[in-house]
Amino acid sequence: MESEKPILYNYFRSSSSWRVRIALELKKIDYEYKPISLIKDGGEQYTEDFTKINPKQEVPALQIDGHLLLQSLPIIEYLDETRPNQHQLLPNDAVKRAKARMIAEIINSGMQPFQNLNVIKRVAKETQSEDKKMEWIKFYLTKGFKAVESILQETCGKYCVGDQITIADLCLVPQVYSAKRFNIDMSEFPNATRVNEELEKIPEFIKAHAHRQIDTPQELKEY
Ligand SMILES: N[C@@H](CCC(=O)N[C@@H](CS)C(=O)NCC(=O)O)C(=O)O
Incomplete structure (x- = not known):
């Protein structure tokens, strides 16, 4: 190495x-x-x-x-x-590992691509409308969170899959941040909200937060 x-x-x-x-x-x-x-x-x-x-x-x-x-x-x-x-971010247990990957994949392929900068810029350009762009984002993020929430009902403990931090949690926290940024009503998703709040207390998650990086603009910066 x-x-x-x-x-x-x-x-x-x-x-x-x-x-x-x-x-x-x-x-x-x-x-x-x-x-x-x-x-x-x-x-x-x-x-x-x-x-x-x-x-x-x-x-x-x-x-x-x-x-x-x-x-x-x-x-x-x-x-x-x-x-x-x-x-360890991928659980040893095959079922738990599959469930952690399932949640990660819904966020990775079913949510983030629809809010990606080049995609939403194109939607705004094609529709000539900022409102239509926001509707687009809201539709896909809400659809994704509905799916995540229903899986969490079965899988979550302290975190997304039981009490072990997994790859799913690493995807959830930034996605909840994006949802709030795009004014998605997270009260519909109590498990995702609770798990996110739990994760946000962890020092490693705090250090990695968008508002604590060297390129974070001054007006967003948290120390
Ligand atoms: N599936 C990729 C997605 C990467 C991606 O879309 N990154 C975004 C930021 S989250 C980006 O660089 N977007 C540039 C653009 O839209 O022009 C991954 O998980 O790494």
Whole structure:
């Protein structure tokens, strides 16, 4: 295993980046934070240099152990497999592992893509309407949270799947933040709300929060 300090290319408010930041904290991995602004000058994700790092022009990307890894969920699984001694994020039990991945996947493929910056910009452009854009986001986030909530009814303990922090929790916290940002009424989702509140108390989750990063704008910054 190479000893160079890992580099995380990310953006403070990117929910996919945030998942990986939580994993790095839980795994006690010291890393270099390379901010890639998704808004500055039309978006640094589109620069030639960053496109060489991630041809899909998205954050996060993680340089670690001599490898460049893309896609938050495979990155988290890699960290879990290579650092199994700290906070195991995929449960040993096959059923619990499947349920944790199920929740993570609903958020990863069924919610985040619909609120992704380039997608919502296109919706606003095609419809010529900010209201239609907000309706679009609200529709998909509400649909996703309905599904997550019904699974949590069966799986949750202190956290999404029992009392162990799993990959599902790493996805839930940034997604709840996004939902609140887009004015989704979370009172419809009491389990997701309660689990999120529990997770938000954990020091590693606090450290990884969008409002505590080096590229967090001053007006949002919490110390
Ligand atoms: N499935 C990818 C999603 C990555 C992604 O969509 N990242 C967003 C921020 S959360 C992004 O970089 N968006 C740039 C854009 O929309 O232009 C992952 O989990 O890493």
